[in-house]
Amino acid sequence: MKGFIRKETHPFYVLLLLFAFMMAGYFVGSFIFAILASAMFNIGIMDMPEIATNPASHPNGRNIMLMLQGVIQFMSFVVGPLFMLRVLKYKIDPYLNWKMPVAPVLVLLAGLLMIIIMPANSLVIHWNADMHFPDFMQNFEQWARAKEDELAELTKLIAVFDSFPKLLIGLLVIAVIPAIGEEIVFRGVLQKQLHRWTGNPHVAIWIAGLIFAAIHVQFFGFVPRAILGALFGYLYFWSGRISVPIVAHLFNNGFTVLLLYLQQTGKVEFDVESTEPMSWWSVALSLVLSIGVLYYLYNEFKKVPVRTDVIPETATDYQV
Numbered sequence: 001m002k003g004f005i006r007k008e009t010h011p012f013y014v015l016l017l018l019f020a021f022m023m024a025g026y027f028v029g030s031f032i033f034a035i036l037a038s039a040m041f042n043i044g045i046m047d048m049p050e051i052a053t054n055p056a057s058h059p060n061g062r063n064i065m066l067m068l069q070g071v072i073q074f075m076s077f078v079v080g081p082l083f084m085l086r087v088l089k090y091k092i093d094p095y096l097n098w099k100m101p102v103a104p105v106l107v108l109l110a111g112l113l114m115i116i117i118m119p120a121n122s123l124v125i126h127w128n129a130d131m132h133f134p135d136f137m138q139n140f141e142q143w144a145r146a147k148e149d150e151l152a153e154l155t156k157l158i159a160v161f162d163s164f165p166k167l168l169i170g171l172l173v174i175a176v177i178p179a180i181g182e183e184i185v186f187r188g189v190l191q192k193q194l195h196r197w198t199g200n201p202h203v204a205i206w207i208a209g210l211i212f213a214a215i216h217v218q219f220f221g222f223v224p225r226a227i228l229g230a231l232f233g234y235l236y237f238w239s240g241r242i243s244v245p246i247v248a249h250l251f252n253n254g255f256t257v258l259l260l261y262l263q264q265t266g267k268v269e270f271d272v273e274s275t276e277p278m279s280w281w282s283v284a285l286s287l288v289l290s291i292g293v294l295y296y297l298y299n300e301f302k303k304v305p306v307r308t309d310v311i312p313e314t315a316t317d318y319q320v
Contacts, residue, residue: 018084041063066170069158078184099301099304110248119279120287124223124224130275147218151218163265171257178249179249179253179254183236186232187245192204205233208230228252235248235297238301238302240301
């Protein structure tokens, strides 16, 4: 499996290559979006920057932004990294999956874990949302709050799922594509290369989780997102199957989209956007159940054998 970059190349250069392919995907995605947006919404290329910065200025601003997010994320987070692996002459399946398939019920349980853990995570969300900085960091806090408010306004515009077709589009753009793309990038490539680099899977998992949180540029949601990224990382490390963190990520994002749909159609009164912690008993129950499920998954994944066609450079160190 010799590619134009040898397998023993330092992980730093592999990660640079990953960044380059993702940027190439971004530019290709932007070109595809420009063509689609022009054909579907009759807007010129010169109008697109203004719509991107102020979507509310256009009657189809929400749909345009959803298309922009979906196309660019698909090209930069899915197509770009997978194309990089093929250029390196890797077989994508054994590269991303160094263990034998796991029972579907375990994959489903990993997804349900994301829902079970939500009440416990609400404590962390509340703490992070109300965080304040010392006086010498006030300028940073003001910038971070302003950025948070800006992104909140954009989210409020995009996250309208008051009909079933809008729900399906929301699930595709906000749940399916990010779950596949971000797990390929952050767990499938970044985490594995960091493991090669540091020789420590836990360091790799947490660094990948921190970077995962940082790219969302929401500091007052940084800590819970970093914990979530690390949780995806451990599920991948234990299971050896990229489908496990993908499904977990899909359940996490998809459940939120579903709750928004139910809220906006008047079926539930739950405030999805609230940063207040849930009731103490739900937090306690969530914490106990989450620890139990994690321990069970760890033990079950540990039993899964390594594949016979495993790629030595990327997999032997990952045996649990």
